[in-house]
Every structure is written in structure tokens, then in C-alpha cells.
Amino acid sequence: MFFDDFVLARNAKVSNKVRQALVQDYSRPEHMEAAFKLYSAWVEQDANDNLEFSRNKLTAPLLTIGGDHSRGKTLAAQALYMATQPHSLILVEMSQVRLMPVSYAQSLWERACSRRRRDRQH
16 A cells, blocks of 8 residues: 555554554545645645746746656756756756755755766867
């Protein structure tokens, strides 16, 4: 089950009793329908918000970092609409990127830029 395997699996504090209560509650058809309607309302609002945000792009450099098997390419495409100076780092053979210290993200970016400069020279 998606919720149990991906959401609760990383949270050892959630007891089996709570897990079973969630399964029982969301197993009722009307509850899933309500959850889907809530999600679709968020999607519609996000689309409206994103349209408004794209009218006033960030002027500071924006860096996105993501895996090539996850949201890396999507984030890179979205950055084009969000900032006047978008930069994206797509990590190869990565499904997801965890939070990382700024210094590590900066070193990744510097290595990618260095590699890109070398590639252009050859």
C-alpha cells in the first residue's frame, strides 16, 4: 500500500494501531473521494498561484537540484518560469535528493559548472 510503504515507513513513531485506523478510515469509498477532491482543489489553486508567480519572476539566481529519475527535469523546467536566472543541476542515476547542507549543494554546483566548462573547451 502506497501510504503505508512510502509515507509511514520512514516514521517509526506511528504505531500499528494508528496505521490500521488510517487503513480502515481510507478504505471507505466516500473518504477516498473526499481526499481526491481535496487534492484536485490544491492542484487547481497551485496552477493559479503559479500563473501569478510567473508574472513576477525572481531576479536572484535560483538553483534547483534533483535526480534524473525523479523531479530533476521537472524542477529545471519549472525554474524557467520562476526566475530570470535559473540554474539546474540534474543528478544522473538518482531517484530523489534528500535535504543537504548548503555547502555540499554549492560544491556539487561548482563541480557541475567546472565539468561543463571543460566539456565546452574540448
